[in-house]
Amino acid sequence: xxxxxxxxxxxxxxxxxxxxxxxxxxxxxxxxxxxxxxxxxxxxxxxxxxxxxxxxxxxxxxxxxxxxxxxxxxxxxxxxxxxxxxxxxxxxxxxxxxxxxxxxxxxxxxxxxxxxxxxxxxxxxxxxxxxxxxxxxxxxxxxxxxxxxxxxxxxxxxxxxxxxxxxxxxxxxxxxxxxxxxxxxxxxxxxxxxxxxxxxxxxxxxxxxxxxxxxxxxxxxxxxxxxxxxxxxxxxxxxxxxxxxxx
Amino acid sequence: xxxxxxxxxxxxxxxxxxxxxxxxxxxxxxxxxxxxxxxxxxxxxxxxxxxxxxxxxxxxxxxxxxxxxxxxxxxxxxxxxxxxxxxxxxxxxxxxxxxxxxxxxxxxxxxxxxxxxxxxxxxxxxxxxxxxxxxxxxxxxxxxxxxxxxxxxxxxxxxxxxxxxxxxxxxxxxxxxxxxxxxxxxxxxxxxxxxxxxxxxxxxxxxxxxxxxxxxxxxxxxxx
Ligand SMILES: Nc1ncnc2c1ncn2[C@@H]1O[C@H](COP(=O)(O)OP(=O)(O)O)[C@@H](O)[C@H]1O
Ligand SMILES: [Mg+2]
Numbered sequence: 001x002x003x004x005x006x007x008x009x010x011x012x013x014x015x016x017x018x019x020x021x022x023x024x025x026x027x028x029x030x031x032x033x034x035x036x037x038x039x040x041x042x043x044x045x046x047x048x049x050x051x052x053x054x055x056x057x058x059x060x061x062x063x064x065x066x067x068x069x070x071x072x073x074x075x076x077x078x079x080x081x082x083x084x085x086x087x088x089x090x091x092x093x094x095x096x097x098x099x100x101x102x103x104x105x106x107x108x109x110x111x112x113x114x115x116x117x118x119x120x121x122x123x124x125x126x127x128x129x130x131x132x133x134x135x136x137x138x139x140x141x142x143x144x145x146x147x148x149x150x151x152x153x154x155x156x157x158x159x160x161x162x163x164x165x166x167x168x169x170x171x172x173x174x175x176x177x178x179x180x181x182x183x184x185x186x187x188x189x190x191x192x193x194x195x196x197x198x199x200x201x202x203x204x205x206x207x208x209x210x211x212x213x214x215x216x217x218x219x220x221x222x223x224x225x226x227x228x229x230x231x232x233x234x235x236x237x238x239x240x241x242x243x244x245x246x247x
Numbered sequence: 248x249x250x251x252x253x254x255x256x257x258x259x260x261x262x263x264x265x266x267x268x269x270x271x272x273x274x275x276x277x278x279x280x281x282x283x284x285x286x287x288x289x290x291x292x293x294x295x296x297x298x299x300x301x302x303x304x305x306x307x308x309x310x311x312x313x314x315x316x317x318x319x320x321x322x323x324x325x326x327x328x329x330x331x332x333x334x335x336x337x338x339x340x341x342x343x344x345x346x347x348x349x350x351x352x353x354x355x356x357x358x359x360x361x362x363x364x365x366x367x368x369x370x371x372x373x374x375x376x377x378x379x380x381x382x383x384x385x386x387x388x389x390x391x392x393x394x395x396x397x398x399x400x401x402x403x404x405x406x407x408x409x410x411x412x413x414x415x416x417x418x419x420x421x422x423x424x425x426x427x428x429x430x431x432x433x434x435x436x437x438x439x440x441x442x443x444x445x446x447x448x449x450x451x452x453x454x455x456x457x458x459x460x461x462x463x464x465x466x467x468x469x470x471x
Contacts, residue, residue, distance in 0.1 A: 051369050077375065085373040091366035095388045104384060105374025153374060 001060070002027045002192060003048075003161060008057030008068060010040075010047055017043050018054070019216035025161065025194060025209075030187045032203035032224065033196045035213035036239065041196040042088075044213070045163045048194075049085050050076045062160070084154030088166040090146040092138040092153070098125065099134035102153045110157065117156075124152040128182050144175030148182055155186075162186070164195040180206075200243055204228050212236045252436050259427050259437060263420055267444055270419040274340060275406045281345030282352050282401070289349070290356035290390075291382065304353070311350035317411055319343050324415040340412040348405050352398060359394035360386060392463050399456035403449050410445070420444065 001024055008021040017040045025031055033041050046052040047068055048059060057068035061082060066075050092101050102121035106112040112120075125131040128148040138146055147167055154162050167183070168176040180202055187193060187206050197203060203210055203224060210227040212220045212235075220233045231237040289304045311319070324339045334342070363386050371381035391398075413422035424441040428434055 049373065051372065080373060080375050083373075085370075087366060087370065089366060091364070091370035093367060093370065093385050095385065095392070105371075105376055108380040108384060109375030109377070150370075153370075157374065 001025070002029075002062060004060040005044075005048060005068070006058040006060070008044065008047055009055045010043055010052065010057075011055055017216050018047065018057075021057070021213075021216075021218055023211065023218070023221075025192060027160075027192055028190050029209055030191075030193045030195065030207040031209045031211060032207035033194065033211045033213060034198075034203060034239065035219075039213045040216045041213055042165050045085070045165050045194065045196060049083055049163060050079065051085070081157070082160045084157060084159035084162045086147070086150050086154055086162060086164045086167050089170050090138070090143070090150045092146050092150055094138055096137075097134065098130060098136050098138075098141070098149050101138070101149055102156045105153065106156055120156050121152070124155040125149070127155060127185075128152045129178075142175055143171045144178045147171065147179045151179075151182055151186075161192040161194060164193060164197070166196050166198065168197070168199060198243070200228075200240075212239065214239075252433055255427075255431050255433050256436055256440055259424070259440065262427065263423055263441055263444055266418065266423040267420040267448065270417070271406070271409050271448070274337070274344070274409045274412065274417070274419060275402070277341045278344035278348065278409070279402055279405055281341060282347075282349035282405070283398070285345060285349030286352035286356045286398075287387070289353035290360055293353075293357050294360040295378070308350045308353060311347055316343070316347050316408065317414065319347060320411060320415050336412070336415050336417045339415060340409070340417050344405060344408060344412075348401050348408070352394075352401050355394045355397035355401070356390060359390040359392075359397075362393050363389045395459060395463060396456070399452070399459070403452050403456075406448055406452065407445055 003023075003025040005021060005023040008018050008023075009016070010018040021040075021044055023031075023044075033044070035041055043052060047054040047057065050068075050071065054068035059066040059068050059079070061079060064078075066079060071079070093104060096104060099118070099121055102124055103114065103117040106117040106120060107114055110117075122131060122134070125134060128151050130145060130148050130152060133141065133145065133149075138149070141149070151162075151167075164183070168179050171179065176199070180199060183193070183195070183202070184206050193207075195202070195207065205224075207224050210221065210224045211218055212227065212233075214235055220227065220231065220236045222232075227236065228240060231240060289307065292300045292304050320339070320343050323334065323343050324336060327333070367385050367389065368381055371385055376384070409419055410421035412419050413425060416422075418426070421441055424437050428437045431437075
């Protein structure tokens with residue numbers, strides 16, 4: 001097991017948002033986190049990467065234990081050397097070029113030489129098909145292009161797992177495909193990914209595992225084929241139906 | 248216009264300009280630099296919510312914004328010597344102008360820092376940058392762009408404000424106009440002349456601001 005989260009609780013202003021989440025991810029897994037909006041999916045990802053402090057919970061990463069509530073800054077820094085995070089709204093550094101967006105973390109946070117960082121960044125940008133835009137600023141790019149740069153920024157630090165929080169939800173429909181195809185390619189190359197998404201096609205055919213959340217609980221989890229073909233829970237079946245009918 | 252007045256104006260113009268170049272501009276530049284340093288530090292302390300220091304910053308802004316600049320000048324130059332703190336006129340002017348405008352600029356900077364999307368910080372953390380690295384490379388540069396019009400405004404207002412240094416014996420451009428006027432008694436002509444020179448300086452700064460804004464928008468194009 002590469003990553004295991006145990007009994008994660010989180011509330012905002014006394015209102016429970018995560019009410020005891022248990023999650024396991026194996027190396028090479030592509031886990032799709034599904035669920036209606038407001039069910040706590042974003043909060044879960046954010047807690048796993050300490051963008052949010054859980055009220056309670058444990059994270060076991062490569063056999064190392066971390067307390068999701070009281071981890072030290074040092075431990076948090078350590079976790080973040082193993083992870084990358086792709087945001088719904090990209091969050092590219094607006095005052096930096098595409099290339100700088102990818103190298104900045106390597107050079108400042110990772111103390112890497114600029115030339116080495118540039119090489120790594122170019123390779124990452126090539127993987128997402130953005131190597132021809134290295135001198136552009138984020139606001140000159142389409143949403144799909146920005147998100148691909150954001151993925152390259154994540155890839156550049158060779159993470160063990162990438163968290164995606166609805167990476168295509170902010171995109172115009174015609175731009176979703178280019179981002180999904182990059183993610184599909186990463187999945188095929190064996191990258192471990194935890195993906196909050198509403199893209200049922202991706203969840204069904206690219207991810208090997210599905211976690212269905214609602215109201216701060218995991219209602220059902222299992223292999224994606226099984227989940228879509230034979231959902232065990234009433235709520236899961238309803239959710240699948242409403243989503244598929246919408247499409 | 249009579250010939251005597253014309254002669255006086257032509258004669259005084261280079262003198263006034265000289266004091267503008269020799270005193271008004273350096274005084275403005277130094278005061279502005281001081282104000283900028285104060286503004287960045289005070290704004291960052293509040294942005295980072297550093298306990299106690301944050302309260303101190305609010306107190307400083309409250310005092311400075313709530314009292315007249317002229318009174319502040321008098322207090323430091325004529326008042327403080329009574330308790331043994333004696334500064335020369337010129338350093339007093341730099342200090343008071345810097346502290347004064349610094350309070351306003353700190354508020355501009357604080358607003359600008361808060362206008363930088365929180366996601367920028369979070370993305371920085373996720374690529375293993377620490378707080379100061381994120382501030383240096385991401386948040387502050389963006390905040391400066393957002394605050395640029397407000398900071399330009401402060402610079403222009405400060406340029407004119409340095410004329411108040413005349414009241415604490417600094418011979419800057421306006422004081423020089425007063426001195427000349429004391430000899431020739433041509434208030435209307437001379438004060439119009441010095442007003443026009445201030446206008447010239449500020450017009451130049453306005454152009455500089457336009458140019459700067461264009462420059463900042465041409466790359467990156469961050470929308471505030
Ligand atoms: N920073 C926050 N402060 C207060 N409430 C929050 C915050 N973040 C999320 N929430 C609340 O937590 C619940 C779950 O949010 P979220 O994790 O974003 O759900 P999802 O990603 O599944 O749509 C929502 O009701 C949301 O309003
Ligand atoms: Mg969400």
